[in-house]
Amino acid sequence: MRSVLMWAAVAMAAVLVNVAVVAVAQEAGKTEPQAVAQASPQGPPTVTVTKEMRQHDAWRNALYFGGAVYGFLVLLAVLALGISRRLRDLARSITPHRFLSAMVFVALLTVVTTVLSLPLDVLSGYVVPHRFDLSDQSLGSWLWDQAKGLFLNILLAAPILALALEGIRRRRRWWLALWLGSIPITLFLVLIGPVVLDPVFNTFEPLKDEELKTEILNLASRAGIAGGRLWQVDKSKQTKEMNAYVNGLGPTKRIVLWDTIIAKLSRDQLLFVMAHEMGHYVRHHVWKLLGFLMGLLLVVFWLGQRLAEWATRRFGAAWGFDAPHDPAALPLLLLLVSVFLFFLSPVTAGFSRILEHEADVFALELTHLNDAGARAFVKLAEDSKVLPDPHPFIRFWRYTHPTLKERIQFCTTYRPWEQGLPNRVWQGAPGR
Known part of the structure; x- marks a missing residue:
């Protein structure tokens, strides 16, 4: 029974934070486009702000903040309306x-909240990308992706949260148990993500361009990365945007290029992007980010238990439960963690910007x-x-990367080697 309780603690924390942790861990490997710009063959690129850019930026920000509030209201409605x-x-x-009924409850709750959130999901994930010509994906294909996501959510959440509720029932200081438990489970989910979860939505295969692969592997060798794993993924079936990222841990760690970025960037541009991703790899950014998030989550779970117990005493009778371990209280726990993580967004985004800038420094010094x-x-x-230079509040709250204006300016001005100054990050020899 003791081992069951430990897994319960592990499970509850992992599911509550999995989306945030894994997403941000992958985000540490992204090179995020942030503005429309035009380059002249002579001189540095110049940024042109268009009406469409302003409209898209307004939509993105409205959906981000409005979506967060809507998500909170959905969980609150599920509680207050007796659902x-x-x-x-x-x-x-x-x-x-008890255990099986908790699993059934989690599955039912997942379906209900998914249906209630579907209108906003369609708007943000389908309507807006098509409105701004960022996707050609059919509605049927998009809905199929959502269905697969729902299935995975139920498959993971049902048994894990059922164990977690049992653990909360038996542990007095369940906030600490959940935090400790979140560490191995989150690492496990990050580990299996590239080989189990991601392939549900896309096809991953080794980089096909052998010449490009050779150049990238040579670059990786100079960066101190042995046996680098390079993959490409067919994201063009879902989006026209471009991206590359690092994800996974240990044997599943890999650098992934979207097929869109391979098709649209020049060889030197791809090598720079790959050097940026190698910077994440060499500087252990995924580990640093996970450690940083786990530190924040210690506070989140400590506050979460106290507020959950207070809310149960204050509203539990009206909402139909008398203890946090009652399955009917699960939306309350999810609501509290969601609110905490939302208000911690500026903190996590700021830390991510530090890592992204360091990866840019690494890429320039390496190449x-x-x-x-x-x-x-x-x-x-x-x-x-x-927009290339968003409102300071938006940058502060949302941006996990420096703005495009900042990144272009840094690329055009950072040349310490020309003044005989030492590098900040990379200590090897530059070149290709």
């Missing part, structure tokens, strides 16, 4: 077994491809249609 209580009773009528780097950001930006 959670009814779902728990329905689950218990299906099976009286000296300053012009190619600046023009890579230009081309990456062409499909993004986002």
